[in-house]
Amino acid sequence: MVFFSFFATLKLKGGLAMKKIILATREFRDTYVKQIEKDYQFLVYRKDQAIDWSQVEITIGWKPEWKDYLLTEKTNLKWVQAISAGVDTLPLKEFAKYGIRLSNGSGIHAESITDHLLALLFMENRGIFQAIQQQRKQQWSPNTIPYTKLSDQEILIVGTGQIGQKLAQALTFFGVSPIGINTSGHEVAGFDKTFALSDLHACAKTADCVINILPLTEETTHLYDAAFFAQMKPSASFYNVGRGPSVDTTALAKALEKKQLAFAALDVFEEEPLPENDPLWLIENLLITPHISGHTPHFQKAFMAIFLANLQQFLAKQELEKNEINLDKGY
Structure with a gap:
């Protein structure tokens, strides 16, 4: 006691x-x-x-x-x-x-969230997410599982604070040249390049993966909307471990269904817990985790x-x- x-x-x-x-x-x-x-x-x-x-x-x-x-x-x-x-x-x-x-x-959560994001990146880039889906259907279809090399990916980290820096450091170890986004575009150690938040849409056009780690403010509420997702490559992915309301989840759901982007992983949501009848649960190319990325021993x-x-x-x-x-x- x-x-x-x-x-x-x-x-x-x-x-x-x-x-x-x-x-x-x-x-x-x-x-x-x-x-x-x-x-x-x-x-x-x-x-x-x-x-x-x-x-x-x-x-x-x-x-x-x-x-x-x-x-x-x-x-x-x-x-x-x-x-x-x-x-x-x-x-x-x-x-x-x-x-x-x-x-x-x-x-406090920088290492745990970095581990979570690395797990997502490797799972996606090695086709493990698709393999899990095939296992559930008892399918053996290796030729339909996409795979890429992590070091070939252009990874855009939106938020260059302590978590963003920890992730950038880890990605550099694996041969990635991480690009950062912050308010002003000022340089931050560990990032190959940094851009201002006003350049987000332009940077999204070439990114293979966009990772949101921003805090929630008036400026970042629904920062990721239909106009943003329309800029992304059809082969790109989007992860959110920042704050749920930064993403217009209705717009993201439509973008995933239209294949405007290939994959998304959300750990935070506009409404938590996510209701059982929320349509997000049924989107095949979306991975949902219940706000666990920051869980820290x-x-x-x-x-x-x-x-x-x-x-x-x-x-x-x-x-x-x-x-x-x-x-x-x-x-």
Whole structure:
């Protein structure tokens, strides 16, 4: 069981005062809680629990029902450490209004998502996806299974952050010269070339595989629409491990059915869980995985490496060392 010091106190001139609170959405192991409780009272949120909201200075994660208590003129909340990399579901405008800093879990999932994408690329390029389909039909048709060499592929990675860089590094090892897309087109280590987001359609015309790893913002919502898929080669593929609403899934479904592109793999969706009656399930040249690409062994260790480094810097200088989010940009 996690140890909670509900009555932890700080010695102050003139008497005793309660420690400030770090409020978390989930439990963490004792070894991490003890490090936190040197300076704070650590609480795991439960709806039936009495909380002195005026003492909450930091949260690990966020719950929508906290808004009425922590996003007010009287708030003492100074920092939210998001558990995930994506922050599009958080009230960023309110955080900015009340001067609340935000950091995320970016980087924790980079290796896992890279492994997932490499598995997809090899499965597709070696015809394993088609072989699985043939096995289900008890067919032996080796001459109908397409195969390509990964190092011959032009792979376009849309999003050159930590995950994109990790993937580019791995692809380079396998002889690929990865091309990156970011907001401005600035150079990023590990990419053979980089282009601005405004060049996305032009780059899609020659790409053999387009991989989306972008965060969700107003600009990236339905970024991949019918006009985008119309630019892709009929032999090309599209993967999304970023955010579901970046893809107009109706447009993607139509493009796959019309063979405007050969294959797609989606790990994230506009609606999750994906409903049982969703037509996406029945598309033969689409692979669906249930938002598992970021599943990471030893998650707590990796997450706490970020949080505790940030906490140390926050206590010393009221600053964050890692993964601070620009609240205006959303990433």
